[in-house]
Amino acid sequence: MPDTTEQALPAAPPRRVQPALSATQLTKRYGDVVALDDLSFALAPGTITAFLGPNGAGKTTTLRLVLGLAEPTAGSALVFGRPYRALAAPSRRVGAVLESGDFDPGRSGRNHLRALALAARVGFDRVEEVLALVELTAAADRRVRTYSLGMRQRLGLAGALLGDPELLILDEPANGLDPAGVHWLRGFLRQFAEGGGTVLISSHVLAEVAQTADVVLILSRGHLVAQQRVGELPDPARTLESLYLELTTSEAS
Amino acid sequence: MTAQVRSELLKQRSTRTNAALLAWMLGLVALVVALHVLSFGIDDLSRESNQMKILGLGTTIGALFAALLGAMSITGEFRNGTIRPTLLVTPRRTRVIAAKVVASMLAGAGIGLVAEALTAGAEALGLAARGVQIELTAGDYAQLLAGGAAAGALFAAIGVGIGAAVRSQVAAVVGLCVWLLFVEPLLLSDVPSAAKYAPEASAGAIAGAIQSQVADTLIAPGLGLLLLAVYAALAGLAGSALITRRDVG
Numbered sequence: 001m002p003d004t005t006e007q008a009l010p011a012a013p014p015r016r017v018q019p020a021l022s023a024t025q026l027t028k029r030y031g032d033v034v035a036l037d038d039l040s041f042a043l044a045p046g047t048i049t050a051f052l053g054p055n056g057a058g059k060t061t062t063l064r065l066v067l068g069l070a071e072p073t074a075g076s077a078l079v080f081g082r083p084y085r086a087l088a089a090p091s092r093r094v095g096a097v098l099e100s101g102d103f104d105p106g107r108s109g110r111n112h113l114r115a116l117a118l119a120a121r122v123g124f125d126r127v128e129e130v131l132a133l134v135e136l137t138a139a140a141d142r143r144v145r146t147y148s149l150g151m152r153q154r155l156g157l158a159g160a161l162l163g164d165p166e167l168l169i170l171d172e173p174a175n176g177l178d179p180a181g182v183h184w185l186r187g188f189l190r191q192f193a194e195g196g197g198t199v200l201i202s203s204h205v206l207a208e209v210a211q212t213a214d215v216v217l218i219l220s221r222g223h224l225v226a227q228q229r230v231g232e233l234p235d236p237a238r239t240l241e242s243l244y245l246e247l248t249t250s251e252a253s
Numbered sequence: 254m255t256a257q258v259r260s261e262l263l264k265q266r267s268t269r270t271n272a273a274l275l276a277w278m279l280g281l282v283a284l285v286v287a288l289h290v291l292s293f294g295i296d297d298l299s300r301e302s303n304q305m306k307i308l309g310l311g312t313t314i315g316a317l318f319a320a321l322l323g324a325m326s327i328t329g330e331f332r333n334g335t336i337r338p339t340l341l342v343t344p345r346r347t348r349v350i351a352a353k354v355v356a357s358m359l360a361g362a363g364i365g366l367v368a369e370a371l372t373a374g375a376e377a378l379g380l381a382a383r384g385v386q387i388e389l390t391a392g393d394y395a396q397l398l399a400g401g402a403a404a405g406a407l408f409a410a411i412g413v414g415i416g417a418a419v420r421s422q423v424a425a426v427v428g429l430c431v432w433l434l435f436v437e438p439l440l441l442s443d444v445p446s447a448a449k450y451a452p453e454a455s456a457g458a459i460a461g462a463i464q465s466q467v468a469d470t471l472i473a474p475g476l477g478l479l480l481l482a483v484y485a486a487l488a489g490l491a492g493s494a495l496i497t498r499r500d501v502g
Contacts, residue, residue: 064501068340069341069501070502071500085344090341090342090344091342098337099334099337101333101334102334102335104268104335106270107267111267112335114263114267116339116342120256159338
């Protein structure tokens, strides 16, 4: 396990701690459209980092590049020092959920997880563990078509946790969760980070981020416009909102 | 690699897609065999070559549904988004495609076998109903079943490759249907000397039966098997190369 007592800013982790995730001058262009421009950041182990930004700011694009689903036009993204596609057993290091709808509606939740578990060489007993963890055991044999948005979010999280990873990457994880679910997720992520795990989430919900994240990265139009430790803000929820609005609207106008 | 194959086999078993494909296939076989048995005169029906051509319907239908099964195993993942979790667990995309090819070939062999058996059964029933004697030998039937299974397996691999290349489920399904039901039959009747080496005609050569003009000039079963294996390998390689190079949305 990495040294979790390290309190350095994620932008400049001390040399002896390998960042769980690092992006260096990451750039993605689609034709003439620049989705992401020269983005550099690093995540220190044991921290929760939140990506903030309006729709189209490049949050999901960054996550797709990090996870090897898309290739950067320039720059690089490394997880535990390697490109994602070069990891030997990626689901044991990284768990990720990109969209809450990534299921075959005709397949049961349990079979969705079992298919992933087989490919990841994870035992079916672990499938039952993660189903219990996200409280879906009772619904596990129902087809995903019958699940609510919150249940799909939890099923996605269960899939990400199958390999007991060290790094969690979650795109809008609180989307569709009820207040109790949001509360549970916050506690879960906090516990995960306290156990030495690293978390990267993207979010729109500033109040939620202020309560959950250690560090926020604010993206606007493909640029990193701010990087801020939440604990250093005087009144996190309120200052975060003014910071966000100032940085993302001035860029856009 | 075996881990990925087991995962793909579970994916195939855990939705109703394949059962639905099988049900559609049963209906289609019953319909087209009935139409053919009823539309031929008694004299035509009594000829061995025509009985063989009716059996050839099973070759085409088996090839089509095996190809659809293979194509849907990959385009379905793009359609509902499961391609993302699949590739997160197995980032080496060639390995994902190879596992889908293996799993689809197993299912495709079953599809091909069932299609031929159903066609033979339906034809036997139809002929009996019209009082026509069956002129086919046990050897014909053995080649039909074994060849149908082999052709189904290889067409399933072709389906996976095409599905991985085009990604869109609608495009893959329409493309395979148009090719197998219209384009190749047209080629077979217009330019049989060249078209007898095409995929569907190769499947016919393996099974010994195809429903078209080229039925009398089929290439040797071994050559058909070789050609169809080459087509399957080319489709698989093309699909694998394209899916590896392109971003996943």
